[in-house]
Amino acid sequence: MAKRQERHQKKLDNKTKKQKKKASRKKLAKSTKISLSILAVMILLIITGTIFFFQKYGKEVTAAIDAGEEHAAKIQESDFKQHHPTTILDKNGQTIKELKTQERDYLTYKKMDPLVSQALISIEDKRFYEHHGVDTQGLLTIALNAATGKGVRGASTITQQLVKNIYLTPEVSISRKVEEMVMAQALEKRFTKHQILEYYLNNVYFGHGAYGINAAAKVYFGQSINDTSLLEKATLIGVTNNPGIFDPTTNKQNALKRAKLILKEMNAQGYITNKQYEKAVADDFTAKIHSNALNNQLDSNEVALAVDSAAKVLMGQQDFRFQYQFDSKEEEERYNKEYKVAYNKVYQRIISGGYQISTNIDTALHDQLQSILSNTMNAWQDRGENSLYTKQAAMTVIDNQTGNVVASIGGRGEEGNNYNRAFLSYRQPGSAIKPLVSYAPAYERGLLETTTVSDDRPNSTYPNNVYNASKGNLTLRNALAISSNVVAYKLAEENRTELKEPIYQPLAQMQFTGLDVGDDNPIIAVGGMTYGATTQEMASGIATLVNQGNYRAPLNINTIKRKDTGQEIFTQDDLTQQKIYSDDAAYLTIDTMKAVHQNADGTAASLNLAHNQYWAVKTGTTDEAKDLWTVGATPYYTVAVWAGDDTPQPQDNASVGQATKEIFKQTMDLLNNGKEDVDFQMPASVQKVDNQLVTRSSQTKQVLETRQNALQAATANIDTLAKQKANELTAAKLNTPMVEEASTFSNQLISERIDTLSQLEIIVTDTQDNWQIFDQYAQQVFTLIQQVEPSGGSLSDQYTNVYRNKEVEYAHEKAERNSELNTIKSQISEAKTQSKDLDKQISELKKQLDEARD
Missing domain, CATH: 1.20.5 (Single alpha-helices involved in coiled-coils or other helix-helix interfaces)
Structure with missing residues (x-):
């Protein structure tokens, strides 16, 4: 009995096992089906996204791959780690400044606390040690974003970010992204993971001029990165995501929140223990800017300009697309953001070391010109809270033979006044801008100095003349001499209409960087710009007129060399000139500017130069005389002088305006002493006929x-x-005596009108529907018919037939168009339904998978 029970129990156990095995197989099969279904959907999405991606971006991707490989071949260790400080040489080849920022703050991977790189990896690139420069998940994200119309953004690895920081502009495009990926993979082949971490942490920007983690630690916390707390390390790593949003001095709560997120990730990924995590999140920090932390203060105006010039040259070599005019405010803001990122990146590379920049800086001449400006401004001794003089001045001098900036005087030279207003400060140019936006384009149109324009204000939208009156018809030469605002305004309006280009077009072509979308307005002809212009831009504009209308970028550098290879990567011969004005328009403008000091009523009639009789000048005064200018040229030099308060305030025009003229005079007298007194070169396209220039x-x-x-x-x-x-x-x-003949004549004319009406094509599209036009013509014809056939007749029948046919034609065209629209709407509706069904199926599959797992 016991054996039988045992055998029975055994059979039951076997049956139960079989049932469990069968159920398990069913469950496994069901789970497998669900997994395969989800996998199929994912593969379908990937294939669809990939096909779309390559159809739309195929050629662009191929070109970007080639460019990436070309750049990758030039990658060198010195791109990330400079062993040689950047030196600035004067015109005689003597070193006047040596920059050693990176050499001082650079930390190797071995010397850096491992927690720093671990914090970076945990938040920026969890699979850093697994990928080879490009994370495939990031690549999929980019393809799907492109396919769904979300742009070409996607997660970048640390290696990709390093490539972008060092080599590429901030432009967001598919070609830039692909180029970045190609270079990142090349980087991984050349260097170890630890080297890449080292290069990244020593080159990334942390805000407030700090590049590199060690420099950032000194700027924010006053100590080396290895001496900071774990919370402070996480805080600094958080800054790299966005130095503005996560600035620990101005946005502490944001910075602290991100630091704690980084600590949480470090703990979850096993880089720190629970005890370390709890201690760090309970900690606090106090950050402030330690201004002495960075030894990269450019306290020389000329050196500051040299570094700025070199930075723009290197940006151009990295294919940064400089832009000076915009179609919208959004485009302008986007560009300014990209420009700032690109400029700061290149600027830091120069400061960090590795370059030899040869300039035409003449320190002795600079000191003489600085003395002229400082001594002339000594009449104003008031100082502000920063101990700097309240009333400031700036000046730029350009050599007209070469286009080089000879001198850049950025202020009055008192101690601590290192801000170079000559190329950094945008001020309203007042009437000094008139030659560039009103007169030269007017001469381009064929006007002459003897052309007359009324000085009367047509309406209240026109600006007042500074003399608050009208002098009637003025020649253009007289109008500029007395600085008529009305004439300049009228010329600017006419220039835009006749030349069919924005009023500020010449300024954009001459790289005026303060232009705004709102500056396509004739008010800029009297200096009413949104932001303004610098003395460097004003000087380069007038120098363009002297140079037969050919613009040359105002730089004070001759060559740039890489110290690691000795390669000369820039020389002045690389610069090209751009034609802005015709030869004759440029010459006439310069000749007209002579009247400003030659005419008895000219605004600079009291101004005389010691060594020149052939020179041109223009003064400028803004509303309430907040900005005062004197700009002008001899055949040898162009000088632009500005004076006013850093925070615009009304000035005494008689005294401050006179100071700008005195600085201009003394500067010109110093520069032109000993040079032959010659006139500006007259082009062959200008002749003197009957005592006037034609x-x-x-x-x-x-x-x-x-x-x-x-x-x-x-x-x-x-x-x-x-x-x-x-x-x-x-x-x-x-x-004719026969009435029938007259009637026949009228009928023939009307019949021809009806025939013409029948020939009018009916058009019905998305944007056009000309039925009303047809009906309007038809009513006109019908009115004529009623005059001839008030009770009806053959003309009425002919007209009715044509009108009804056109009605049928219109109804048919309209119906076809509506049918097409309905079809499209139906397709859209069907696509939405399919999308919802697919979402539902995926949701059900996920639900089944979850149940299967349980």
Whole structure:
């Protein structure tokens, strides 16, 4: 009995096992089906995204791969770690500044606390040690974002970020992303993971001028990175995501929140223990800016300009797309953000070391010119809270033979006044801008110095003249001499209309960096710009006029060399000139500017130069005289001088305005002493006829106007003769004694009108529907028919037939269009339904998978 029970129990156990095994197989099969279904959907999405991606970006991707490989071949260790300080050489090859920032703060991976790189990896690139420069998940994210219209953004690895920080501009595009990936993979082949971490942490930007983690620790916490707490280390790593948002001095709560997130990730990934985590999150920090932490203060105006010039040259070599005019405020803001990132990146590379920058800086000449400006401004001794003089001045001098900046005087030279206003400070230029935006373009149109323009204000939108009156018709030469605002405003408006280009177009072409979308307005002709211009930009604009209308970028550097290879990566010969104004327009403008000091009523009539009789000048005064200018040129030099308060305040024009003229005079007298007194070179396209300058542009304009007038007169004569002949024919018909013949004549005309009406094509599209136009013409014809056939007749029948046919045609076209629209709407609705069904299926599959796992 016991054996039988045992056998029975055994059978039951076997049956239970079989049932469990079968159920397990069913459950496994069900789970497998669910997994495979989800996998199939994912594969389908990936294939769809990939196909879309390569269809849309195929050629762009191929070009970017080639560019990435080309750049990757040039990667060197010295790109990340500079062993040689950057040196700035003067015109005689003597070192006037040595920059050693990276050499002082650079920390190798071995000497850096491991917690720093671990904090970075935990928040920025969890799979850093697994990938080879590009994370495949990040690549998938980019493809899907592109396919779904979300742009080409995607997660970047630390290696990719290093490539972007060192080599690429901040432009967001598919080509930049692909180029970045190619270079990142090349970087991983060349260097170890520890080297890449070292290079990244020593080159990334932390805000407040700090590049590199060690420099940042000194700036924010006043000590080396190895001496900071775990919370402070996490805080600094958090800053790299966005130095503005996570600034520990101005946005402590944001910085603390991100630091705690980093600590949480470090704990979860096993980099720190629970005890370390709890202690760090309970900790606090006090951050403040330690201004002496960075030894990269450029206290020389000329050196500051040299580094700025070099930075822009290197940005251009990295294919940064400089932009000076914009279609919208959003575009302008986007560009300014990209520019700042790109500029700071290159600027830091120069400061960190590795370059030899040869300049044309003449320190002795600079000191002389600084003395002229400082001594002239000594009459104003008031100082502000920062101990700097309240009333400041700035000046730029350009050599007209080369286009080089000879001197950049950024302030009055008192101790601590290191801000170079000459190329950094945007101020309203007042009337000093008139030659560039009003007169030169007007001469481009063919006007002459003797052309007259009324000084009367047509309406209240026009600016007042500084003399608060109208002098009637003025020649352009006289108008500039007395600085008529009305004439300058009128010329700017006419220039825009006739030349069909924005008023600020010449300024944009001459790289004025303070232009705004709102500056396409004739008010800028009297200095009413949104932001303004610098003395360097004003000087380069006038120098362009002297150089026969050819613009040259204002730099004070001759060459740039890489110290590690000795390669010369820039020379002045690389610069190209850009034609802004025609030769004759530029010359006429310079000649007109002579009247400003030659005419008895000119705004600079009291100004005389010791060594030159051939020179041009223009003064500028803004509302309430907040900004005062004197800009001008001899054949040898161009000088632009500004004076005013750093925070714009009304000035005494008589004294401060005179100071700008005195600085201009003394500077020109110093520079031109000993040089031959020659006139500006007159181009072959300008001739003197009957004691006035005549240009090729004006002659062309006169010929065209003469021909146009003759053509208009001839056309008017032909039109008159045609009308007279038609009237004679009509009169002959009307004078016939037979009424039937007159009626027939009218019927024929109306019948022809109906035929013409029948030939009008009916158009119905997304943007056009000309039924109302047809109906309007039809009503006009019907009115004529009623005059001839008030009770109906053959014309009425003919008209009705045409009108009904057109109604049918219109109804047909309209119906077809509506049918197409309905089809499209149906397709959209069907696509939405399918999308919802797919979402539902995926949701059900996920639910089944969860149940299977349970």
